[in-house]
Amino acid sequence: MPAEQERIVIVGDGHAGVQLADSLRTEGWVGAITLVGEDPDHPYQKPPLSKELSGGGRLEPLPLRGPEFFAEQRIDHLRRCRVTEIDRAARTVRLDGDEHRSTGLRYDRLILATGAENRALEVPGCRIDGVVQLRTLADAAAIHAR
Secondary structure, three states, rough: OOOOOOOEEOOOOOHHHHHHHHHHOOOOOOEEEEEEEOOOOOOEEHHHHHHHOOOOOOOOOOOOHHHHHHHHOEEEEEOOOOOEEOOOOEEEEEEEOOOHHHEEEEEOEEEEEOOOOOOOOOOOOOOOOOOOOOOHHHHHHHHHHH
């Protein structure tokens, strides 16, 4: 198969996934790149979310790349999508929240760059008002609103 017909699917649109897509294009990858992420927002830097809140700064995420980057680099970015199944034999991933839910998204190469998730705090008092977690822009907005 010619390289321009090959598809790489990157699961995870955080820092690692976005940087990988950028590096692939920089290094000359000409095939299709699809970046899949659960977050509804454009990929942003997560560490500054807590810094901006503690310093009384404005609640605006710092993008990992500008919105035009994905179009210019021919990177399909699927947001609000969760991978529900990987079929290695068929080389497809099924996505919840996307048109590929039933058919699966075809790939030639699959990269899992899902990052980490907060561990739920399971100690006495963890469910009282004011005990919150901070991982996403939505979490930061909820804290800021409080």
